[in-house]
Amino acid sequence: MTRVTDAQRPTLPSTELTTPHIGRRRLSWWIWGIVGVIVVAGAIDFMVTTPGWQWNVVGAYIFDPEILSGVFYTIWLTVLSAVCGLIAGGVVAVLRMSENPALRAAGTVFVWLMRAIPALVVLLFVFFLGALVPELTLGIPYTDVTLISVKTNDVITKFTAALIGLTLIQAAHVGEIYRGGILSVSKGQHEAGGAIGMTRAQSMRRIIMPQAIRVIIPPLSNELITLFKNTSLVSVIGFTELLTSVQLVYGRTYQTIPMLLVACLWYLFLTSIAMLGQSALEKHFSRGFVRRSKVQSLEEPA
Amino acid sequence: MNEPVVTVRGLIKKFHDVAVLRGVDLTLRRGEVLSVIGPSGSGKSTLLRCLNQLEEVDGGEIRHNGELLGIETVKGKLMRLRERDIVRQRRAFGMVFQHFNLFPHMTALENVLEGPTQVRHMPKTEASELARAELGRVGLASHANHYPAELSGGQQQRVAIARALALRPEIMLFDEPTSALDPELVNEVLDVIRGLAADGMTMAIVTHEMNLAQEMSDTVVVMDQGQVVEAGAPQQIFLAPQSERTERFVAKLHAAQQK
DSSP states (O other): OOOOOGGGSOOOOGGGTTSOOOOOOOHHHHHHHHHHHHHHHHHHHHHHHOGGGOHHHHHHHTTOHHHHHHHHHHHHHHHHHHHHHHHHHHHHHHHHTOSSHHHHHHHHHHHHHHHHSOHHHHHHHHHTHHHHOSEEEEEOTTSSOEEEEEEHHHHOOHHHHHHHHHHHHHHHHHHHHHHHHHHTSOHHHHHHHHHTTOOHHHHIIIIIHHHHHHHHHHHHHHHHHHHHHHGGGGGGGTOOSHHHHHHHHHHHHOOHHHHHHHHHHHHHHHHHHHHHHHHHHHHHTTTTTSOOSOOOOOOOOO | OOOEEEEEEEEEEEETTEEEEEEEEEEEETTOEEEEEOOTTSSHHHHHHHHTTSSOOOEEEEEETTEESSEEEETTEEEEOOHHHHHHHHTTEEEEOTTOOOOTTSOHHHHHHHIIIIISOOOHHHHHHHHHHHHHHTTOGGGTTOOGGGSOHHHHHHHHHHHHHTTOOSEEEEESTTTTSOGGGHHHHHHHHHHHHHTTOEEEEEOOOHHIIIIIOSEEEEEETTEEEEEEOHHHHHHSOSSHHHHHHHHHHHHHHHO
């Protein structure tokens, strides 16, 4: 075998050593660029010149008090059912990962039901619960002992039905996301926690959860954005959130397209804010998992 | 000879129906360095993990200073202890894992601080002093603010040793501490272990590292198929093995070392 010495290797002339290296531009690069420009131009043209959008109507209604009230109720419903769903999801995850087979089965059945039944149907079921169960009773089963008893229809309003329905759906999805995140942390981390004398609960809180959160945030954000859009489903039970308020307007004025555009613009705006929040959270919980440009080294004590 | 700190008698451990430990006897004395060697699957890591109760034992007994570990007698039956008691018993043992198992979301210092502050409830300043001293002992005082991902394998393992030492354990357990390391990083970890041996720390070390077993240990235990084949001074095991299985395994180790 002949060995190549450094002297035999071709070298760059010294004047070129400081020239930056650039990537190759292939023909396809230009073709896709031109296609992109044409598509964007067409889209803008469509949005601006098509009279059916009726941009003047959009402008007149986007900050209309009736619409703003719908926006408010959409946000309010999202926040409330997100909070309830995040808590209930925790319960579901604990059930699903319990060592007790009865609790584990309860969690599994709940998740199975909520995944199998369409969200719209769950909402309708909760809303019409009074037809199935006229009275809600809290007592000891199969005895006459009753602690509280109320008429179902006094409890289930349009708002509470929406909140309960969305929370139930959320709980199942969020519970599975939590579980996935916790399972993604290696067994060695539990053991290391145990080896330094922590209880299972301590390891969970100090070691496992902080690492699981990093994995949980992207799917959880996705789920919350889905929830935000799913609030539009409650128009089916007539709760006046954003979509319902838009529908009420175009029911009177027949300006369907511009009013739907109003709703879309609000959904776009609010989702964008949520996505900003997501990337901030992701950054916060990436501790120890991203390269830092500078690590503060300490002086070695003499 | 010093008094026994840990005694193991007739230890049985099964995974489902497979017996991994089939009646193991072992004595670890104060200040002793005990190496456990043997082919993969011989049960040596499982034995170590049973000592600090990362694995539940199926039969036999482990005693630490006379106290039965993991079980108690209730109405004539042997019942497993509650978590609270297991956690208390575990505190006598420090554990170092093959894959370090540092907490990736904490800096080196925070890793070492975790036990003293969360488990021992030591005041912040006192714990911090202790943690820095332990990091200094493994030669990493200057790396206190590094995250595990920013450290080499050898450095991570040294932080893991400091983390275990910060709890002032009576016995240190090492589960193949150098097996996951690049060859050039093995020595820095061995040096730390050597230092602990010189300080008189009681240690049980599962290893494939000939140097460690031969030079550092007072006793070498050879395991095969869930049983102790032979136990004795390193000279006996490596130069004049009593059993044929030991002889075969030592020959293999030598051959591997030559490569």
